Amino acid sequence: xxxxxxxxxxxxxxxxxxxxxxxxxxxxxxxxxxxxxxxxxxxxxxxxxxxxxxxxxxxxxxxxxxxxxxxxxxxxxxxxxxxxxxxxxxxxxxxxxxxxxxxxxxxxxxxxxxxxxxxxxxxxxxxxxxxxxxxxxxxxxxxxxxxxxxxxxxxxxxxxxxxxxxxxxxxxxxxxxxxxxxxxxxxxxxxxxxxxxxxxxxxxxxxxxxxxxxxxxxxxxxxxxxxxxxxxxxxxxxxxxxxxxxxxxxxx
Numbered sequence: 001x002x003x004x005x006x007x008x009x010x011x012x013x014x015x016x017x018x019x020x021x022x023x024x025x026x027x028x029x030x031x032x033x034x035x036x037x038x039x040x041x042x043x044x045x046x047x048x049x050x051x052x053x054x055x056x057x058x059x060x061x062x063x064x065x066x067x068x069x070x071x072x073x074x075x076x077x078x079x080x081x082x083x084x085x086x087x088x089x090x091x092x093x094x095x096x097x098x099x100x101x102x103x104x105x106x107x108x109x110x111x112x113x114x115x116x117x118x119x120x121x122x123x124x125x126x127x128x129x130x131x132x133x134x135x136x137x138x139x140x141x142x143x144x145x146x147x148x149x150x151x152x153x154x155x156x157x158x159x160x161x162x163x164x165x166x167x168x169x170x171x172x173x174x175x176x177x178x179x180x181x182x183x184x185x186x187x188x189x190x191x192x193x194x195x196x197x198x199x200x201x202x203x204x205x206x207x208x209x210x211x212x213x214x215x216x217x218x219x220x221x222x223x224x225x226x227x228x229x230x231x232x233x234x235x236x237x238x239x240x241x242x243x244x245x246x247x248x249x250x251x252x
Contacts, residue, residue, distance in 0.1 A: 024127040024128075025124070026151070026152055026153050026211070027152075027211060028124075030071070030208065030211045030212055032123050033112055033113050033128070034072055034113050034224070034227060035069075035072035035073075035074070035079070035110075035112040035224075036069070036071040036109070036111050036112070036208065037064075037069045037072070037074075037079070037109070037227075038067050038108070038109045038110075038132075038205070039065050039067050039110070040105065040106065041065075041102050041106040041107075042063050042104065043061075044060065044062050044063075044104060044169040045060070045061045045063075046058055046059070046086035046087045046088075046169075047233075047236075048088055049237055049238030050236065052237065055238065056088075057084060057088075057094065058094050059082050059084055059238075060082070060083045060086040061081070061082050061230060061232035062080065062082075063078055063079070063080040064078065064079050064080075064108075064110070065078055066078060070205075070212050071212045072112075072226075072227055073222070073225070073226045073227065074226055078229065079229045080229045080230045081110075081115050082115065082116055082230045082236070083096075083120055083121065084099065084120070084238075093170055095170075096119065098126055099120050099125060099126060100120075101167040101169070101174070102169070103166075103169050104168075106131065106163060107132040108130060109130040109205070109208065110128060110129055111123040111129075112128075112227060113128070115227065116228050116230050126139075127139065130145065133159070133163070135200060136197070136199065136200055137199050137200070137201055138159060138161070138198055141155075142160075142161050142163075143156060143157065143159075144156040144158075145198055145199055145204070146198070146199055147203065147204070151207065153199075156198075159198075
């Protein structure tokens with residue numbers, strides 16, 4: 001039986017995601033995030049939303065082992081996030097363009113926001129995921145992250161990591177990452193700038209923590225509610241989809 005793939009393009013979601021991958025506003029994400037942590041993926045499961053007014057849609061549940069908290073609180077050593085997209089059955093795959101795809105063993109620093117209330121529970125979606133490879137920081141697409149003199153972050157060249165080129169949980173090879181990926185987003189910048197080495201994970205961790213402490217007091221951080229962790233076995237409703245009618249060309 002041939003495997004069927006469905007790529008869902010969502011203009012309201014995908015357009016901001018791609019823009020943020022080029023120059024992520026780290027300060028805004030630190031401020032907006034409900035929970036910022038570093039963790040390792042322990043489990044990836046797929047489940048469908050309940051049938052009802054909205055169509056049944058597959059979702060991905062990703063459980064992380066929490067190893068370090070930069071902002072927020074948790075009631076356990078694990079947190080399970082839910083993202084739109086996944087495998088409704090063994091031979092079909094729904095992927096929402098621009099959403100991250102996690103696998104068991106991935107180590108990430110995540111900026112979580114509205115888990116369970118959004119199709120992508122990260123600030124700026126995929127741009128709210130920083131991947132740790134070889135003790136250095138890369139974005140969701142495997143592009144080396146560099147810290148700027150003003151405390152921002154910008155991506156550079158793409159590394160050909162196997163973990164970026166495949167989504168093992170779904171059994172698919174991704175058409176992104178690798179040496180052939182277009183990385184020249186800043187054509188006027190010197191080539192040396194476009195091929196920089198990724199910032200070290202320790203330096204990035206330190207910068208994130210400093211930003212958190214510069215924006216919030218310890219009392220404010222302690223008062224934050226615990227991050228929402230979801231149960232893949234519990235019934236849940238899918239996102240509310242809005243369908244806009246095609247223009248008729250007639251004056252209103």
